[in-house]
Amino acid sequence: MKHIFKIIAVLVAISAFWVALLETSTVPRSYTWLLPIYLVVALGCYGLFMVGFGLMFFPTCPQEAILLQQVADVVSAAKNNFGLCIFNFHCHFQY
Amino acid sequence: MGEKEMEHTVDRLNRPAYSIIVPTYNERLNVAIIVYLIFKHLPDTNFEIIIVDDGSPDGTQDIIKQLEQLYGEDRVLLRARPKKLGLGTAYLHGLKHATGDFVVIMDADLSHHVQFFTFSYPKYLPSFIRKQKETGADIVTGTRYVNNGGVHGWNLMRKLTSRGANVLAQTLLQPGASDLTGSFRLYKRSVLEDLISSCVSKGYVFQMEMIVRATRKNYHIEEVPITFVDRVFGISKLGGSEIVGYLKGLVYLLVTT
Numbered sequence: 001m002k003h004i005f006k007i008i009a010v011l012v013a014i015s016a017f018w019v020a021l022l023e024t025s026t027v028p029r030s031y032t033w034l035l036p037i038y039l040v041v042a043l044g045c046y047g048l049f050m051v052g053f054g055l056m057f058f059p060t061c062p063q064e065a066i067l068l069q070q071v072a073d074v075v076s077a078a079k080n081n082f083g084l085c086i087f088n089f090h091c092h093f094q095y
Numbered sequence: 096m097g098e099k100e101m102e103h104t105v106d107r108l109n110r111p112a113y114s115i116i117v118p119t120y121n122e123r124l125n126v127a128i129i130v131y132l133i134f135k136h137l138p139d140t141n142f143e144i145i146i147v148d149d150g151s152p153d154g155t156q157d158i159i160k161q162l163e164q165l166y167g168e169d170r171v172l173l174r175a176r177p178k179k180l181g182l183g184t185a186y187l188h189g190l191k192h193a194t195g196d197f198v199v200i201m202d203a204d205l206s207h208h209v210q211f212f213t214f215s216y217p218k219y220l221p222s223f224i225r226k227q228k229e230t231g232a233d234i235v236t237g238t239r240y241v242n243n244g245g246v247h248g249w250n251l252m253r254k255l256t257s258r259g260a261n262v263l264a265q266t267l268l269q270p271g272a273s274d275l276t277g278s279f280r281l282y283k284r285s286v287l288e289d290l291i292s293s294c295v296s297k298g299y300v301f302q303m304e305m306i307v308r309a310t311r312k313n314y315h316i317e318e319v320p321i322t323f324v325d326r327v328f329g330i331s332k333l334g335g336s337e338i339v340g341y342l343k344g345l346v347y348l349l350v351t352t
């Protein structure tokens with residue numbers, strides 16, 4: 001099944017539940033009318049939380065940058081006398 | 096053992112287990128380093144490196160020919176194309192010449208010089224291979240967003256965009272992998288052949304499409320941590336047009352997978 005249909009099915013199910021609540025008036029109507037707003041706010045909170053959490057624990061690798069810089073230095077050094085260095089550069093760094 | 100079976104076994108032993116496809120364009124220095132690093136990090140592995148060069152005018156192909164001489168023409172293979180034809184078709188082209196049971200794709204963006212981070216890729220090849228052997232996975236994909244993986248050189252805005260894009264995709268698409276646009280993956284050859292024929296996107300949406308379609312087809316996907324170092328500190332590569340492209344890709348995948 002196309003994924004969009006799954007999402008639409010979930011939305012339809014939620015709407016149906018909401019309409020049923022409105023029709024049967026098991027909870028006061030004024031509350032039921034507000035439910036979609038709560039849902040949107042809850043989704044927004046979920047998104048913000050997930051992004052914020054991801055930002056707080058964003059994995060970084062500064063030590064890797066230092067190692068790679070050494071490779072890049074060898075590359076730029078090799079640029080000047082390319083023919084000589086190309087097959088010898090492995091002597092210059094440990095990566 | 097019958098003669099035919101014997102031939103089959105000998106054929107299997109002669110064939111490399113892994114084909115590593117490296118697309119290049121104007122990367123004569125980088126390609127030599129990457130090839131060297133691959134040999135360094137995979138000392139006891141039977142593999143071949145297929146370099147798909149899109150007619151680089153800077154002499155990249157001369158260097159690759161020298162590398163062919165140095166390492167052997169069965170280990171380093173230049174499979175050039177006459178001009179720049181894009182990344183997706185570069186993999187397809189490389190795949191046609193691949194003989195290994197597994198294919199590793201190392202994404203060097205053809206529109207730029209090879210990215211700084213691709214220097215770090217060869218180091219992770221053994222962990223990809225180990226993971227595949229341990230789990231029998233169809234696809235092993237590198238992920239930056241777990242412990243021991245990571246990103247360096249991104250400013251807050253770039254991290255924010257990345258997290259936002261990721262949360263959006265994970266919630267809507269349920270793609271089955273934590274790093275959708277990651278560009279370093281190992282595939283079973285048959286799986287790659289199956290996937291690549293159904294993927295039409297370009298750029299990093301192509302990587303996204305590959306992994307999402309793989310999940311939908313119930314292929315077994317495993318992840319290993321990789322690192323990603325951006326060369327130019329703080330400069331966001333995700334401009335407005337990239338964000339629009341990403342959203343379009345997301346919608347495209349929502350309605351087609």
